[in-house]
Amino acid sequence: MxxxxxxxxxxxxxxxxxxxxxxxxxxxxxxxxxxxxxxxxxxxRERISRAAADALGDASSVQYGETSGLRHLREVIAARESVKIGRTLESSDVVVTHGSQQGLSLLAQVLLDAGDTVVVEDPAYTGALQVFRTAQATLAAVPVDADGMDTEVLEAKLAGGLRPKVVHTVSNFHNPRGSVLSLERRAHLAKLADTYGFWILEDDPYGELYFDGPPPLPVAALSDRVIRLSSASKVLAPALRVGWLHGDRRVCEAVELIKQGADLCGSSLTQQIAADLFSDTAWxxxxxxxxxxxxxxxxxxxxxxxxxxxxxxxxxxxxxxxxxxxxxxxxxxxxxxxxxxxxxxxxxxxxxxxxxxxxxxxxxxxxxxxxxxxxxxxxxxxxxxxxxxxxxxxxxx
Amino acid sequence: MxxxxxxxxxxxxxxxxxxxxxxxxxxxxxxxxxxxxxxxxxxxRERISRAAADALGDASSVQYGETSGLRHLREVIAARESVKIGRTLESSDVVVTHGSQQGLSLLAQVLLDAGDTVVVEDPAYTGALQVFRTAQATLAAVPVDADGMDTEVLEAKLAGGLRPKVVHTVSNFHNPRGSVLSLERRAHLAKLADTYGFWILEDDPYGELYFDGPPPLPVAALSDRVIRLSSASKVLAPALRVGWLHGDRRVCEAVELIKQGADLCGSSLTQQIAADLFSDTAWxxxxxxxxxxxxxxxxxxxxxxxxxxxxxxxxxxxxxxxxxxxxxxxxxxxxxxxxxxxxxxxxxxxxxxxxxxxxxxxxxxxxxxxxxxxxxxxxxxxxxxxxxxxxxxxxxx
Incomplete structure (x- = not known):
């Protein structure tokens, strides 16, 4: 070229x-x-250092791992996410990704063809915009106010003929807007997804960092048309590069398949460290x-x-x-x-x-x-x- | 969907x-x-454990890093690769990837549109086939014998009108064939790239593991139409997930741009470990x-x-x-x-x-x-x- x-x-x-x-x-x-x-x-860092030393006592910490992630880590994540969404996830429901940014990127490859419409928030997380632009998607913007994405505007656009494949939302403590999607709007968004048949990508790296009280139920608790993404970057360390997603099983299997070609697997070492820290619940x-x-x-x-x-x-x-x-x-x-x-x-x-x-x-x-x-x-x-x-x-x- | x-x-x-x-x-x-x-x-594992403990003494080991990789690691890789290809690379010429598999995947996104032709070896590294199939490329196979890819067959196909965007080769200790691309064929392949204007992806994870003597000059030493990929997985540890690529600056800049959306950056921790081990040259x-x-x-x-x-x-x-x-x-x-x-x-x-x-x-x-x-x-x-x-x-x- x-x-x-x-x-x-x-x-x-x-x-x-x-x-x-x-x-x-x-x-x-x-x-x-x-x-x-x-x-x-x-x-x-000290806790991570101890976890690294422990992990490196075993040969599995330095070898290739499963594409979908270390089983122990997926178990721990499944248990935590089960509590959040109010139904039981198995470890096999979780795909560990190289940060949740990789999750977004793989989902775009699985769900989108060039020209497909994606609803993004306005203002938006710029990393999501990059992913959807790389996928050559057509972006449709819905404003975000102090209660998150304005689902009335979304509904009007849908009624007007907009047919998105995907709606992306940072539901909790929005980047950059800081807002939390209200429970009413979560329910509204879930209903719209069921009515119009789009996928919701609920991108939630910040939900654990609440100051007054926990945010409302995840959108993933309200519809099975949600792929929920989160990350260890904001609560443990960005350098672990541990993100995850769960949702519709067929979509997750497709994500795993694309991940084989994208990078074979994640780091057994940093995944063991993350599993150690997440499962040390008192700490x-x-x-x-x-x-x-x-x-x-x-x-x-x-x-x-x-x-x-x-x-x-x-x-x-x-x-x-x-x-x-x-x-x-x-x-x-x-x-x-x-x-x-x-x-x-x-x-x-x-x-x-x-x-x-x-x-x-x-x-x-x-x-x-x-x-x-x-x-x-x-x-x-x-x-x-x-x-x-x-x-x-x-x-x- | x-x-x-x-x-x-x-x-x-x-x-x-x-x-x-x-x-x-x-x-x-x-x-x-x-x-x-x-x-x-x-x-x-013990050397990695020591490097991990050292790295974790500094806060930069747990934070987000540069998309193109930790500067120290890129310096060490540039120095080693400079010796191999016989010309001086700067750290800014190297992009660190999440294993060399990610390098292949990002290169496919940068260089290929659906329907473009890619020459692959036959037999082929299956991870490369997955990447090119995901990119919806048209595959053209060239046989591999005991001296690597048969460049005479490739030349005949080119003379017959084949116009690949990319030619992929595992030049050293081929997976699965075990063979080494002969120096004559390397020179021939480089000449064909210059004549027909395709990119060579020289995929070399095994080149350091020679038993009798080092393999011939990298193809990257013979043409500037080569993107050369390698990895720490076979010589240090797969779990570091450290691969790299270098070559044409514009292609590498495009790879870095796509990598922002693909995963933001690699692990500062495992990259510091890899830099420590590579730069401890006696060890x-x-x-x-x-x-x-x-x-x-x-x-x-x-x-x-x-x-x-x-x-x-x-x-x-x-x-x-x-x-x-x-x-x-x-x-x-x-x-x-x-x-x-x-x-x-x-x-x-x-x-x-x-x-x-x-x-x-x-x-x-x-x-x-x-x-x-x-x-x-x-x-x-x-x-x-x-x-x-x-x-x-x-x-x-």
Missing amino acids: KHAALSARMGGLRSSAIRDLLTLTARPDVISLAGGLPDPNFIP FDAHLDKLRASYGNRAKALVSALEAGFGDSARFSPVRGGMFCWMESLEPVDTAAVLDVAVEHGVAFVPGAAFGVDADLSLAARLCFATYPETVLEDAARKLCDAFRDASAQSRG | KHAALSARMGGLRSSAIRDLLTLTARPDVISLAGGLPDPNFIP FDAHLDKLRASYGNRAKALVSALEAGFGDSARFSPVRGGMFCWMESLEPVDTAAVLDVAVEHGVAFVPGAAFGVDADLSLAARLCFATYPETVLEDAARKLCDAFRDASAQSRG
Whole structure:
């Protein structure tokens, strides 16, 4: 293939704006609220180290493994997910993937042909957009508000003739919007799936990170047209690269088949580590409690400082869990333009436009509160406030 | 999607016959020469354990990493590959993948549209066939003999109008054929790529496992139309899931872009372990010497025992490295039919037909000599000989 042809093939794709942004803002003098990174201090390295040493006592930890994942890990995940969805899953119902991003990617290969319609949220998780664009799907956007995806809008589109193969939703503590899909909308979405025959991909990496109380029942509890995805990245460690999915058996078998060609299997070593940590329930429950309390305190500290600093000039969505705070400027200031000024002030974020499909999100921004302690977040809020003030003054001047 | 539609979509794909076979033959009373598994006793678990403990002393080992791989690992790989191909690679020339299987899969997504022609070897590495079938490529088979892919046949097909986008070759210690692509054929293949403008995927997981002396120059040393893939799975441990590729910069950038959507990034932990072991050159060189000597002795023991047992009734290819011995029965006995009898005798192998594209390989078999010590291999040879004798008698009877 000539380079021109290669460019044409890849023309529909672009590097994740966020990954590029992370490189730009990875300066030691910048407090970056841009990433979606867990605080490395909350990643249990000592416990992982002990689990690694234990696993490496056995030869199975270094050999090829089953494509669908280590049986013990699938058992532990099946048990945890059974409680969540209120029906019993077997280990054979679970496919372990190389992070839940691989789950999305394999599902797109299984479920979609080029030109098929996929409903995405607006704003959307950019990693999902990349997957569906790679699959050459036609994207149809449905707005997300403080209660998650607006299923009334979805229903109107369906009534108007839209026939998606797949509807993707980040149901809990949405990335980037922070919102939780309400129980009413979950039930509505499940009913629409049954009526119109689409698959729901319930993408839930953040559901365990609740601050006040657990989120509503998973959509997977309300319909069997749901493939539910989750991950160890936000609760244990991204470097384990352990995600999983479960749902319709035929779809999962097809995912496993595609995974054989995609990478043969995952790492027996990191899967044994994940199984060890998940099955040490006393330790894991205490670890989750610590994450919930710590991230919750950080969210409160950041939002309080921002509200104090911005006053009536911006609105911040209430944060009930996860890693992100969503900001909407009430003054006409393009957050993409503010970013340059903000970096000069020593703080970074992701402009809302990076997550937009159809929506104009030029006044919005995603702020990650997970990576730094409260005092640093309070400093970041002051710098952000100064940056917006300077940018506003510049645009008026 | 209804189940019927899903079945239709997946109809062109099938589970790897070999992975299914491995399940069937994983009985404790069966000596399985069917797998392509390194001997777990040769996987340096203690050294890996030390590297894991060291890596986990630093927070970067548990966090998300760069999509193209840990910089230190890419530096170490670039240095090693530079020596092999005789020109200097930078770390930025290397993309680390989730095993080299992921490299193949991403390359297929980058380089191929449905219906494009791919030249595969016959017999072929079945993992490559899965990837190209998933990409809905049209396969054109070129026979492999004791000197690797028959490039004269390839040239004749090209002269006859065949226009492949990609030619895939396992250049060193072929899976399943065991053969090494001769230097003359490497040069011929490189020239054909330049003339006809196809990409060569030089798939080389076994090249370090030579018994008598190193294989000829990589094809990547002879043309810049080569993407070269390799892996830590056979020389360190499959569970690290560390593979890599390098070649044309535009292709590699496109691979990295597709990998963002495929799985975001690999494991920082297993990549740090691999970098540690590869860069400990005194240890790694001694480790490779041990693997070469041990696998070489096993190959000799198996082939000697087989030749003594089978006499004039079968031919065994000389084994110069890698993990596989290729058997061709000189009597008209279908090896797929022998397999059932062999399992009763307590030995398993992969029938040649599992690797065939166009070729009739019903008289052939792949035997892996890597997993067991010599005495067990000699026992396996006796059982195999008995099984073939019984199967012959049955077919005559």
